[in-house]
Amino acid sequence: MKHTIYLDLNRCTGCYACVVACMDQNDLQAGQGQPLWRQIFIVEDGTFPDVKVTFVSMACMHCQEAPCLRTCPAGAIKKEAGVILVNQDLCIGCYSCSMACPFGVPRFGQDGKMQKCNLCIARVEAGLEPACTRICPTGALKFGEINEMMMQAETNTIKRLVNSRVTSITRG
């Protein structure tokens, strides 16, 4: 059973609520060499008048076979209850993890050590959900057991498919 954060790309509007909630939860001091643990990427496609903009809220994916963990020469990265965590006391700031990470997630603070999303593990252990999913206004970010969330996503897709067929009849 893997609990994780899932992003419904259709629902993300790039409102930054998750980004700020993460800073508030983790006391990140933005603007003082402090990297963000969660970020918004805006992908623009097409040309006027046929434009599509996609927003992506990104943080650590907490991979099951985490390349960062396998690469870290200092043993600073570990997996605990499915969550990839960094022990900053052990981190030597060698950037191996950043080279290994397929998502470009690792960031380094002014102390040169790696930091990233810890899935709000203390909150999760206390039965709460991560700050970012808790705040999300559109329900784009979700926290839960992966297969359950995929089931929900599938159901939503089916709903949309059915609705669009009904609609085309109405439009007829």
Added chain:
Amino acid sequence: MRDNNLLRGKIPCADTGIEIKKSICTICDPQSQCGVDVYVKDGFIIKVEGTKENPHNRGTLCAKGSAIRQYIYHKERIKTPLKRIGSRGAGEFEAISWDEALNTIATTLTHIKEKFGPEAVVFYAGYAKWERPFLHRLAHAFGSPNYCSESSTCAQAVNMAWKLLFGAPARPDIKNARCLLVWSCNPFYSNTSLAHSIIDARERGLKIIVVDPRYTPMVAWSDIHLQLKPGTDGALALAMANVIITEELYDRDFIHNYTYGFEEYREYVKEFTPERAELITGIPADNIRMAARLYATLKPAAFMTGQASVVHHTNGVNNYRAALALIALTGNYDVFGGNLVMPTSYLYIPAGFMTREHEYYQVKPWEEMPPRIGQDKFPVWCELVDEGQSMHLPFQIELGKPYPLKAMLAFGLNYRMWPDPDFFLKNLQKLDFIVDVDLFLTDSAKYADIVLPACSSLERSELRCYIENFVIYTQPAIAPLYESRPDVDIIFDLAKRLELDDPLLAAGYEASLDWILAPSGIKLEELKKHPAGMPVPEPLKIYEKKYIHKGFPTPSGKVEFKSLLLEKYNSFFRYDVLPIYRPPKYSPEATPELAKNYPFILNTGSRLPMFIHSRTFRLSWTRNLRPEPAADINPGDARRLGITQGDIIRLATPKGAITVKANITKIVQPGVIHMYHAYPEADVNTLLEADYLDPVSGYPGYKAILCNIEKV
């Protein structure tokens, strides 16, 4: 180790001593007021999140609300009352006591009243909005008609358009709608508590048409995007009406039984074929037809307005009348799933109960007071809105007519709200006495003689209600920081020191609220037992088509395609009685010569998700997401002008120029520049003339002027 983890994770429990207090965020106001769970340890706020029990935000918050901790603990908060010792604007102040500050204010205002009359004192409400009924009453109890607010550029012109046409505004009933026409509104950034319900409805099969010059997240959820050129809303609306009338898709019964002036309107609408509208708006004629058919045939259809986007034009009210006329044409007014008339409960929000808010603030009828600011210039505003028109304020100070203004008691004044802010500032300084109440020593507060420190919503008690028939009376999550006080405490204290003969102002805030709430049967005593808020007991049932029995509160008693109120003033003011389309005063259509040198349309004042006006500018969490003033430019335009991302560009109008960074983005259409407002270092409002106003509402034409850009 375990406790350490709990503390680091800010887990509320006995071990950590972290408690959750219930409050609300009022950083944006007044449609949201999201419930906030405030994590407090040893009297300090360490984290916030949305309140799950609050049916409006359902546990969510936006980027601004999530940053409220930085707002509250910001090092620039004013700690004590201040008295100016340097020149106006220099920012040199000395700390004084509350007693000295309030006594000075009371004495000076009383003196001005005796010498020049009470009307010489302006009572002004910027942000926040919670203190408004009390400040409004204070103004009238003092004898001044001049209660003014930032509503002079916000949502009141939209209400004017509603009232001119229907007599009363009506809200979109999205839950029951099959089609939603969104006319320039992006709640995903401006009112995120609405986001969930729109997406849920969309996934349920709601059809969405969005009118917007930009590609916004709202557009991403639309079936049809009508991407018009800024300022051409009226032409688009009239062309949609043309299609609906020509193809006989309109509601004949509704038109026949409940409307006035349809024949003249129909004649006028004939001029606006979709092909002609395509030339004006840039939207393909077939898309206009498709949208008109969809809105007219997929019933019920709701219409969602923005607060200010369409009315920030020199023809704003008439453009919006043209758009709202589509609701009349299709009979979607006051029906479930269309737009429903819901009586306002308190502070602009309908919440299923009646109050005496209006009776509370309007202690004196307008006729018994001297004319309001702007009354001779914007008479229709004064007929429809219970305040002065603040856009005229600098002009009245300058002219001294019909009477001189001498003092201002302001809450949250921001002079950058006015077009040509320097003109406003020049005249503001002619006042003998200025008081400003704020959390921060803003650039506007620096011009005040006395500055008073207010506190945030998390440090006070206030009454708010929600459209979901929910009501809350908050308790402070923490005590007011430093010597700051809630705005209303200042108002009620001043009322005493001014020795006004007003029993409710003498009785205080809570007694006033109980008086206001009396018709609802809701008492503060009961509300205090529910710190996270409570459902309104036995909420009023909303019925549709109330007009069948009650008619419409317009001069004719009908829906007015032809406004009798505008006709009343049109001999002198030359108002258009029909919703006539006129291009923006400065536009390629109206001023082609000017457009040769200023070939771009400049649209200002849109929302970025992390800012509402300048309110979260100083917070590093939000500011660092978009640190510098930047104008949005279409990639094609940028390429043509040799501008690349992040280049410094000069943005110029005939009035002036500012220097900003270029942000190249496809959300903007070619030929249009979007610049965000309120930056001290690049104030886009300085590019407008002070009288670039809609003659009906007095609203500034922020959303369409001509400009040029060049790489510096």
